[in-house]
């Protein structure tokens with residue numbers, strides 16, 4: 001079972017073999033044996049090991065992963081309280097602020113280069129998962145920064161226009177996907193640009209395991225209007241690894 005984790009994003013160039021072992025063996029084989037030990041239990045022991053070693057940046061990542069695996073804030077506090085006696089009092093002091101950060105506002109987002117803005121409630125019904133919207137300018141060419149949590153994507157949609165129109169995406173963070181109806185999905189990385197013609201059915205969003213940000217520009221056109229269609233179902237989305 002292949003898994004894509006932060007390993008390949010961060011280390012593919014510098015240490016490709018390490019990234020492969022991290023993703024394919026550590027996460028793909030060991031973490032995936034949920035029949036032997038649940039993801040929640042695996043998160044707990046990993047948190048204990050990282051706190052014991054004082055590896056705080058890794059600890060923060062694994063607290064966030066533990067949260068995904070169902071560990072509550074109260075449980076994280078209890079874990080660290082007990083570990084204080086086995087690993088050292090100052091380590092617990094260092095860990096509590098990480099818990100605060102990871103469980104702040106109910107969500108954990110990594111450091112993102114552009115402002116995230118507000119939860120995208122106005123368009124939430126056209127998205128699966130949580131997205132955030134930050135208008136950068138509404139003059140000349142309306143420009144928005146869109147942030148997708150891992151696994152979040154928008155529904156199939158069409159930017160209609162009689163003349164001109166369409167949408168321009170500039171990817172600025174993480175890993176994501178773009179797909180036009182009837183075509184293979186296209187993987188997106190920072191610096192990639194997607195020129196979406198008017199009247200073409202498509203969707204865009206984050207990879208399963210990566211936050212994703214793109215800047216979206218609405219290209220002015222005659223009678224420009226976005227039509228929202230059916231959601232991207234899991235079967236369609238799961239072809240985008």
Ligand code: MN
Pocket residue numbers: 157159167196202204
């Ligand atoms: Mn679009």
